[in-house]
Amino acid sequence: MGKYILRRLLQAIPLVILISMTVFLLMNLIPGGPLAAYESPGITPEDLERLKHELGLDVPLHIQYWNWLSAIIRGNWGTSIVSGRPVLTEITERIFNTLYLSIVAFIGSLLISIPLGVTSATRQYSKIDNLATTIAFFGQSIPIFWMGLILIIIFNVMIKNPNTGGPLLPGGGMSTIGSDFSFEDRLKHLILPASVLIFFNLGTHVRYTRSGMLDVLHQDYIRTAHAKGLNKRTVILKHALRNSLLPLITIIGLELPGLFNGALITETIFSWPGMGRLFFNSIDRADYSVMMGVLLMNAILIVLSGLLTDIVYGFLNPRIRFD
Amino acid sequence: MKPQSHIQKMLGVFFAVSLILAACATPAPTSAPATSAPAATVAPAATSAPAATAVPAGPKKGGKVTLAVWQSPVTLNGLLGTQTVMNVVLNLVTEGMTEVQPDGTRVAALAKEVPTVQNGGVSADGKTITYKLKEKLVFSDGKPVECEDFKYSWQAIMTPNVGIVSTTGYSSIDTIDCPDPATVVVKYKAFFAPYLTLFNGSDLIPRSAGDPKGMKDWAHNRKPVGAGPFTIEEWKTDEFIRLKRNDKYREAGKPLLDEVVVRIVPSSEVAMQLLASGEVDIMWNNTEADTPQLEKMAGVKISAPLQIGGERLFLNMAENKDPSDPKKPHAILSDVKVRQAIAFGINKQRIIEKLLNNKAKPGSSELNAGYFECKSIQAYPYDAAKAKSLLDEAGWKPGADGIRVKDGNKLRLKYSTTSGNKLREDSQVLVVEDMKAIGIDMFIENAPSSVVIGTWDGGSPRRHGNFDIIMYTTNAGIDPHSQMVNLWSSANIPSVDNKGGLNYTRFNDPKADALLKQASGEPDPAKRRDMYCQLAQMTYDQANMIYLYQRSAIDSYRDKVLGFTSNAWSNTAYNAKEWSLK
Numbered sequence: 001m002g003k004y005i006l007r008r009l010l011q012a013i014p015l016v017i018l019i020s021m022t023v024f025l026l027m028n029l030i031p032g033g034p035l036a037a038y039e040s041p042g043i044t045p046e047d048l049e050r051l052k053h054e055l056g057l058d059v060p061l062h063i064q065y066w067n068w069l070s071a072i073i074r075g076n077w078g079t080s081i082v083s084g085r086p087v088l089t090e091i092t093e094r095i096f097n098t099l100y101l102s103i104v105a106f107i108g109s110l111l112i113s114i115p116l117g118v119t120s121a122t123r124q125y126s127k128i129d130n131l132a133t134t135i136a137f138f139g140q141s142i143p144i145f146w147m148g149l150i151l152i153i154i155f156n157v158m159i160k161n162p163n164t165g166g167p168l169l170p171g172g173g174m175s176t177i178g179s180d181f182s183f184e185d186r187l188k189h190l191i192l193p194a195s196v197l198i199f200f201n202l203g204t205h206v207r208y209t210r211s212g213m214l215d216v217l218h219q220d221y222i223r224t225a226h227a228k229g230l231n232k233r234t235v236i237l238k239h240a241l242r243n244s245l246l247p248l249i250t251i252i253g254l255e256l257p258g259l260f261n262g263a264l265i266t267e268t269i270f271s272w273p274g275m276g277r278l279f280f281n282s283i284d285r286a287d288y289s290v291m292m293g294v295l296l297m298n299a300i301l302i303v304l305s306g307l308l309t310d311i312v313y314g315f316l317n318p319r320i321r322f323d
Numbered sequence: 324m325k326p327q328s329h330i331q332k333m334l335g336v337f338f339a340v341s342l343i344l345a346a347c348a349t350p351a352p353t354s355a356p357a358t359s360a361p362a363a364t365v366a367p368a369a370t371s372a373p374a375a376t377a378v379p380a381g382p383k384k385g386g387k388v389t390l391a392v393w394q395s396p397v398t399l400n401g402l403l404g405t406q407t408v409m410n411v412v413l414n415l416v417t418e419g420m421t422e423v424q425p426d427g428t429r430v431a432a433l434a435k436e437v438p439t440v441q442n443g444g445v446s447a448d449g450k451t452i453t454y455k456l457k458e459k460l461v462f463s464d465g466k467p468v469e470c471e472d473f474k475y476s477w478q479a480i481m482t483p484n485v486g487i488v489s490t491t492g493y494s495s496i497d498t499i500d501c502p503d504p505a506t507v508v509v510k511y512k513a514f515f516a517p518y519l520t521l522f523n524g525s526d527l528i529p530r531s532a533g534d535p536k537g538m539k540d541w542a543h544n545r546k547p548v549g550a551g552p553f554t555i556e557e558w559k560t561d562e563f564i565r566l567k568r569n570d571k572y573r574e575a576g577k578p579l580l581d582e583v584v585v586r587i588v589p590s591s592e593v594a595m596q597l598l599a600s601g602e603v604d605i606m607w608n609n610t611e612a613d614t615p616q617l618e619k620m621a622g623v624k625i626s627a628p629l630q631i632g633g634e635r636l637f638l639n640m641a642e643n644k645d646p647s648d649p650k651k652p653h654a655i656l657s658d659v660k661v662r663q664a665i666a667f668g669i670n671k672q673r674i675i676e677k678l679l680n681n682k683a684k685p686g687s688s689e690l691n692a693g694y695f696e697c698k699s700i701q702a703y704p705y706d707a708a709k710a711k712s713l714l715d716e717a718g719w720k721p722g723a724d725g726i727r728v729k730d731g732n733k734l735r736l737k738y739s740t741t742s743g744n745k746l747r748e749d750s751q752v753l754v755v756e757d758m759k760a761i762g763i764d765m766f767i768e769n770a771p772s773s774v775v776i777g778t779w780d781g782g783s784p785r786r787h788g789n790f791d792i793i794m795y796t797t798n799a800g801i802d803p804h805s806q807m808v809n810l811w812s813s814a815n816i817p818s819v820d821n822k823g824g825l826n827y828t829r830f831n832d833p834k835a836d837a838l839l840k841q842a843s844g845e846p847d848p849a850k851r852r853d854m855y856c857q858l859a860q861m862t863y864d865q866a867n868m869i870y871l872y873q874r875s876a877i878d879s880y881r882d883k884v885l886g887f888t889s890n891a892w893s894n895t896a897y898n899a900k901e902w903s904l905k
Binding site for chain 1: 389395397398403405483484485486487488489490491544559560561563565584587588589590592593596597599600601602776777778781805
């Protein structure tokens with residue numbers, strides 16, 4: 001097992017380097033470049049030439065890439081071209097905000113969707129099944145931005161707090177500006193964005209739980225368990241559930257890096273200062289070093305979560321061997 | 324009962340996790356000062372005060388105003404950034420020698436008076452500018468504002484390899500002398516016409532900021548110190564910037580507010596919602612498309628002064644090749660009658676009515692607002708008949724399909740702008756319709772803005788010259804000198820040897836060059852204004868640049884904020900010291 005993990009990790013190194021190289025090239029293919037943002041009537045061509053030199057953008061691409069790679073190997077993620085702050089500072093400033101929102105939404109979604117999916121599968125075509133599949137369908141099809149805006153209009157603009165006369169729920173941000181830490185305040189700010197994300201995640205999670213469960217329920221060993229005289233609950237929760245979760249685990253594995261990426265649209269609508277906005281802004285400003293930092297982090301996370309998924313598979317299904 | 328207990332356990336874990344996360348996400352909740360308590364509740368004093376005690380009339384003091392901006396500042400060091408939103412925040416924190424009023428005139432701020440030739444502040448050759456500082460000026464940290472700070476700021480700007488965005492103007496300074504702490508003598512190497520635009524706020528850095536060589540790591544970048552009405556308390560990236568009243572501000576009794584919060588939201592739609600619900604009091608930077616919705620919001624007002632500059636069509640007078648030779652004329656657009664026909668043939672008013680909710684003005688010339696406004700120039704009127712007769716005169720006769728023909732060639736032109744900008748794309752459709760009506764076939768071919776307004780090496784057509792008509796917005800700023808030189812000097816025609824040239828219409832007129840040279844040595848702004856106006860008239864007659872419309876700088880605010888006025892020359896927060904609450 002240890003050997004397997006080590007081998008997989010070693011294999012990942014050239015892969016990550018290859019990814020970073022591709023990303024670097026693609027990034028430089030985007031027309032414009034970081035200096036486009038500076039172009040304005042007040043900035044002379046001489047200013048632009050000087051900046052280009054100072055930012056190290058006047059050397060050939062392969063040298064730019066080598067400079068970046070050799071710095072990364074030494075643990076230096078570089079500094080943002082636009083803000084001049086270290087890329088790691090830019091990332092760490094936001095990553096906890098993103099994890100806070102995405103993990104709450106993720107766990108919240110699983111807590112709802114697993115019981116819902118299981119019930120829905122065991123009582124196929126019942127009212128509750130129809131309801132669950134309808135919710136899942138809506139969760140997947142309603143655009144996040146629309147849902148977010150509707151929630152803001154209802155809970156922030158239309159419904160007022162009867163005590164204060166202000167909005168019932170805040171329309172954005174993580175906490176009330178300038179106030180001391182309060183759990184209630186945090187929770188209030190969390191409700192709307194987390195609800196949107198949970199609703200969206202439900203779609204996928206319910207469907208995978210349901211179809212996984214349906215698959216397993218028709219297997220012989222389940223019939224055997226029933227024939228042994230075990231009660232229905234034990235059969236479903238002890239025998240069926242574990243095996244039925246395999247497809248969901250794959251999906252969750254793929255979603256793990258997403259927890260760190262942040263939900264761009266949700267973060268944008270609810271003014272959440274997270275990774276999604278950092279990445280979007282860095283693309284907007286062609287801030288190469290921040291883009292590279294975020295993408296590298298992503299590449300590593302995807303490789304790691306792939307590994308993690310494979311390992312968890314082994315625990316859930318002992319037939320899978322690592323050699 | 325087993326499953327329930329499972330779920331209960333999981334729920335417990337869920338809440339525990341969310342608690343931990345909630346705590347994690349606030350690394351230092353204790354640092355938030357508790358003193359900023361309910362600033363909004365200071366109201367009673369004024370209203371419940373008994374009539375007997377004569378309460379002096381005038382704006383109320385104290386309180387907090389929240390300003391929503393929908394761009395996130397990346398730095399607050401004015402030397403390292405160009406964002407408009409950065410300047411909004413810096414306008415709250417900094418002050419400089421002079422400031423621009425909404426009408427485009429200058430008043431003194433830190434300086435005793437605006438230097439002119441008449442008051443001896445400007446030498447006869449215009450190369451030496453002498454400022455006298457007001458008495459007892461201090462930065463918000465209590466350190467004095469002295470000549471040495473201006474000298475230090477200039478030296479900081481001229482520091483290589485720290486990423487200074489613009490050294491324009493500062494690089495023309497020879498020395499700064501400090502005969503006494505309150506006198507700043509700036510000596511330029513050569514006459515620098517827009518000298519009044521230097522040292523006006525964000526470019527005044529206190530000596531205490533640190534060694535300029537280490538500028539990238541300055542604490543000043545996140546927490547600038549200035550002589551302005553407010554000081555920065557706390558900046559949470561992508562969330563908010565909280566500012567408190569600067570008690571050491573030079574004007575007694577100002578600012579009126581105790582606190583200003585700049586709330587950073589991700590989009591203007593979000594800002595509009597927060598303005599509607601009353602969570603924010605002022606919204607920075609609206610567009611014309613927002614105005615119908617804003618006008619419907621109860622308790623919301625709009626401020627919309629006209630801005631200088633605006634959307635215009637660049638008509639390429641040189642051949643359309645890549646790269647083009649500016650000496651070879653464009654097959655169609657080199658004829659002034661064709662260019663004028665296009666100018667007469669565009670119904671600007673229709674664009675303004677249909678696309679800009681009537682919140683703009685037809686474009687007239689480069690100098691359409693402020694001190695340097697060239698009032699004698701009026702926008703080309705819409706006159707399709709005149710346009711047609713001009714084309715007839717130029718030898719372009721209507722063909723079978725209505726498109727004009729000359730020597731077997733069709734009057735067909737490529738019309739480009741930045742893709743993805745709805746207003747631009749919609750206005751293109753209207754212009755193409757207008758052109759069709761007079762027999763010109765314009766076809767649209769757009770590209771991303773980074774290409775259209777890009778660099779020579781990025782293959783930008785405006786630089787290479789392989790375009791017929793390009794449309795976008797630019798403006799001359801408070802002092803139009805560099806814009807006039809960039810757009811009209813023949814030395815600025817882009818080419819392989821002059822990749823940074825900005826004279827995209829390839830305008831080449833020795834008279835214009837002579838006027839620009841003369842203006843570059845004229846210390847009297849009034850005389851310069853006349854020269855620029857003459858130049859603007861020449862280009863108006865040539866119609867190589869067709870000004871479509873002039874937009875307004877639109878901000879919106881709740882009516883509980885008093886004293887709010889926008890300033891198209893500065894920004895949303897230019898007079899924040901005068902803001903108060905109802």
